[in-house]
Amino acid sequence: MEPESPFIPYLARLQSVTDLTPDTKLFNLELNDPAMRDNFDYSPGQFAFLSAFGVGEAPFCLASVSYRKAGLEFAVRRVGTVTSALHELEPGATVGVRGPFGNHFPLEDYKGRNIIIIGGGIGMAPLRPVINTIIDHRDDYGDLLIINGARTPQDLVFAPEFDIWAASPRSRVELTVDRGDEAWTGRVALVPDVVKELKPSPENAITITCGPPIMIHFVLEALRMLGFSDHQIVTTLEGKMKCGLGKCARCNVGEYYICKDGPVFTFEQISRFIEQF
Amino acid sequence: MTFVMSKEDLRSWLGQLMEERTLIAPTSTDGLILFQQIARVEEVVLDFDNTVLPPKGCFFPATETLFTVQREDGRINLIPSVVARETVLFGLRPCDANGIALLDKPFLAEPSDTLYQQHRDKTILVGLSCNKVSPECFCTSVGGAPNDSSHLDILLTKIEEGCIIQAITERGKALLPLKQAPQTEAQPPSPPCPEVVPVAGALEVIRQVFGDTYWSRLADRCIHCNLCAYVCPTCYCFDVRDYEDGGRIERVRTWESCQSPGFTRIAGGYDPRSSGGARLRQRFYHKLLYFAEQFGAISCVGCGRCVKFCPVNIDIREVVRDIQSLGVKGGA
Ligand SMILES: Cc1cc2nc3c(=O)[nH]c(=O)nc-3n(C[C@H](O)[C@H](O)[C@H](O)COP(=O)(O)OP(=O)(O)OC[C@H]3O[C@@H](n4cnc5c(N)ncnc54)[C@H](O)[C@@H]3O)c2cc1C
Numbered sequence: 035m036e037p038e039s040p041f042i043p044y045l046a047r048l049q050s051v052t053d054l055t056p057d058t059k060l061f062n063l064e065l066n067d068p069a070m071r072d073n074f075d076y077s078p079g080q081f082a083f084l085s086a087f088g089v090g091e092a093p094f095c096l097a098s099v100s101y102r103k104a105g106l107e108f109a110v111r112r113v114g115t116v117t118s119a120l121h122e123l124e125p126g127a128t129v130g131v132r133g134p135f136g137n138h139f140p141l142e143d144y145k146g147r148n149i150i151i152i153g154g155g156i157g158m159a160p161l162r163p164v165i166n167t168i169i170d171h172r173d174d175y176g177d178l179l180i181i182n183g184a185r186t187p188q189d190l191v192f193a194p195e196f197d198i199w200a201a202s203p204r205s206r207v208e209l210t211v212d213r214g215d216e217a218w219t220g221r222v223a224l225v226p227d228v229v230k231e232l233k234p235s236p237e238n239a240i241t242i243t244c245g246p247p248i249m250i251h252f253v254l255e256a257l258r259m260l261g262f263s264d265h266q267i268v269t270t271l272e273g274k275m276k277c278g279l280g281k282c283a284r285c286n287v288g289e290y291y292i293c294k295d296g297p298v299f300t301f302e303q304i305s306r307f308i309e310q311f
Numbered sequence: 312m313t314f315v316m317s318k319e320d321l322r323s324w325l326g327q328l329m330e331e332r333t334l335i336a337p338t339s340t341d342g343l344i345l346f347q348q349i350a351r352v353e354e355v356v357l358d359f360d361n362t363v364l365p366p367k368g369c370f371f372p373a374t375e376t377l378f379t380v381q382r383e384d385g386r387i388n389l390i391p392s393v394v395a396r397e398t399v400l401f402g403l404r405p406c407d408a409n410g411i412a413l414l415d416k417p418f419l420a421e422p423s424d425t426l427y428q429q430h431r432d433k434t435i436l437v438g439l440s441c442n443k444v445s446p447e448c449f450c451t452s453v454g455g456a457p458n459d460s461s462h463l464d465i466l467l468t469k470i471e472e473g474c475i476i477q478a479i480t481e482r483g484k485a486l487l488p489l490k491q492a493p494q495t496e497a498q499p500p501s502p503p504c505p506e507v508v509p510v511a512g513a514l515e516v517i518r519q520v521f522g523d524t525y526w527s528r529l530a531d532r533c534i535h536c537n538l539c540a541y542v543c544p545t546c547y548c549f550d551v552r553d554y555e556d557g558g559r560i561e562r563v564r565t566w567e568s569c570q571s572p573g574f575t576r577i578a579g580g581y582d583p584r585s586s587g588g589a590r591l592r593q594r595f596y597h598k599l600l601y602f603a604e605q606f607g608a609i610s611c612v613g614c615g616r617c618v619k620f621c622p623v624n625i626d627i628r629e630v631v632r633d634i635q636s637l638g639v640k641g642g643a
Contacts, residue, residue, distance in 0.1 A: 039391050040422040041377045041551070041562065087380045087387065088555040091562075113578040128387045247581050272577050276551045276567075281417050281424060283548040284567070284574065286597060287583075289604045308521055308596070311583045 040279055043085050043130030044070055049105055050125055055189045057112045058156060059121055062105040076100045078163035079270060079298045082133025083278055086119035093275055095160040099167055109159040109191055135278035137298050139164055139242060148176035150234045152253055154183045154225050154245025158191045160270050161244055169202040178205040179234055183225035187211050187218045226252035236262040243269050254301060264301035271296050271311060287311045312484060314491050317473040324488050325352045328399050335369060336401040337362050360445045365407045365544030369400050370430040373566050380560035394429035401437045405459035406450045406612040408438050410544025412462040416606040417547060435486055438463040447615025448505040449628060455612055457502035468499040475499050513631045516638020517600050523637055527588030532623040539617040540568035545610040569593045595630055
């Protein structure tokens with residue numbers, strides 16, 4: 035008997051598919067093998083590859099929390115070949131799951147701190163399990179400020195959950211869009227400008243931010259202006275990757291592989307990379 | 312264990328090996344020396360500088376099915392590929408054996424790439440030392456030697472009467488014919504000395520040269536044909552895709568190259584390494600710096616294939632010299 039290849043995915047059943055935005059769906063999966071279901075533990079920030087057999091596989095953040103044991107969830111935005119094939123699937127379909135891969139947000143180290151979450155678009159996917167872990171263990175953490183932006187109100191990925199997040203003690207949810215619509219009465223502003231407007235204090239704080247590269251760039255600038263140090267600002271890097279094992283060399287940047295040394299890095303680490311990503 | 316094998320004995324030994332195993336050896340096809348599966352012993356070529364392509368495809372094929380998807384009564388089964396047959400890889404140069412040892416580092420690092428591992432376990436390496444050097448060789452500058460036996464099971468050295476045979480490993484010893492000529496006093500010819508490239512000097516300053524405009528100037532003439540990666544014994548970037556043909560689905564791994572445009576492009580179109588200069592720099596930095604930091608050895612064996620085949624004469628030996636001189640200038 036040869037050892038199992040790390041390229042063979044676990045088989046899983048698609049339990050439900052929920053439309054989150056016009057181009058993003060939430061997939062809830064259950065691994066076919068009951069023993070695997072119990073052993074598949076993961077932490078916020080980690081990711082897995084999803085396979086649409088016959089089309090291919092691509093990496094996605096685990097958008098659920100492991101300890102709730104309510105299935106593996108992924109928020110998938112349709113952008114290309116694999117993501118379109120996944121969007122075609124109906125509940126009951128079989129997909130492949132390979133993972134979990136990568137490091138995670140070191141939430142244990144953030145206990146007692148104020149947490150600022152800044153997410154743009156599909157960048158909320160890795161932040162959702164962070165938020166849920168904090169609200170499930172509310173006393174372990176200080177104040178929670180969530181700043182979430184999207185192109186339009188319809189593109190706010192986890193809209194149905196905002197009320198739950200905001201109802202948690204010492205928590206605030208601040209939303210913003212690039213372009214409003216008739217129903218929208220909230221902010222119309224870019225995420226970095228909202229950061230400047232709200233001026234969160236760097237005192238005893240950690241900021242976790244994910245989103246498009248351009249948003250990250252200006253959020254970083256705004257946070258530095260407010261006095262945040264780079265070691266207080268954490269993000270996930272996205273890199274093209276094909277294996278998740280540090281082998282295909284696609285996501286290599288300097289001495290690191292985003293898939294196994296990341297995807298979570300502080301800006302202090304990123305600024306020391308020989309190559310800027 | 313060292314002895315001399317006559318040309319006739321060598322032929323009959325190879326014939327014997329072919330009976331139970333796949334024999335892969337250098338052959339001449341339309342004047343190109345290539346590793347191919349041997350059907351008749353006469354096809355084996357022993358007189359050549361080096362093969363056009365390295366033997367890396369024996370372990371990491373240009374295209375290889377990782378698993379096949381079977382659908383049965385609505386259920387899906389994934390059938391992993393298995394390497395069944397024992398293989399003898401015959402006639403590889405010491406630099407290429409070193410290349411295989413370098414491929415081992417990423418592929419066998421935990422979690423081990425089991426398919427690669429099977430190819431390695433099932434293949435015996437019979438090397439052929441170099442009696443002459445090609446103009447583009449520089450193995451001695453990167454820790455190799457024309458008669459280096461380190462990563463081989465058996466090393467052959469051609470002499471007038473036939474071959475001096477050295478069994479390097481127990482596995483190699485077991486492959487040799489039982490009836491052997493007595494141990495030999497014959498000395499292999501002293502190895503030729505390839506050109507010296509200042510690798511150590513360049514490595515001392517390579518970090519300082521990262522931001523230099525040198526890389527974009529060098530890339531001005533690069534046409535991103537990926538040939539350097541294709542002929543390289545140590546390049547191992549790969550892509551993974553699904554192929555569906557008549558209902559049969561396979562997940563396939565193929566060679567990729569960091570020189571391809573779009574190699575690092577992510578969803579949304581952002582590409583952190585969109586310029587040719589950044590991509591070309593990645594090739595040299597990965598080989599000379601990042602791989603070395605990760606695995607303790609640079610990933611170049613000095614075979615010179617990229618030098619020989621680059622259509623625009625980008626020469627890694629010159630690049631190494633340029634890194635050194637730019638670093639010295641920058642540091643002064
Ligand atoms: C660690 C990690 C976590 C991730 N988490 C998530 C997540 O939670 N949710 C999520 O939705 N995504 C996530 N992603 C991104 C996701 O992996 C990609 O969206 C996915 O790989 C796209 O695959 P695809 O086959 O659908 O797209 P592809 O077909 O590969 O296309 C990808 C992009 O490249 C462009 N493109 C493709 N070919 C060309 C070309 N020839 N010329 C120009 N442009 C081209 C496409 O327009 C598209 O924007 C994550 C990525 C990483 C690395």
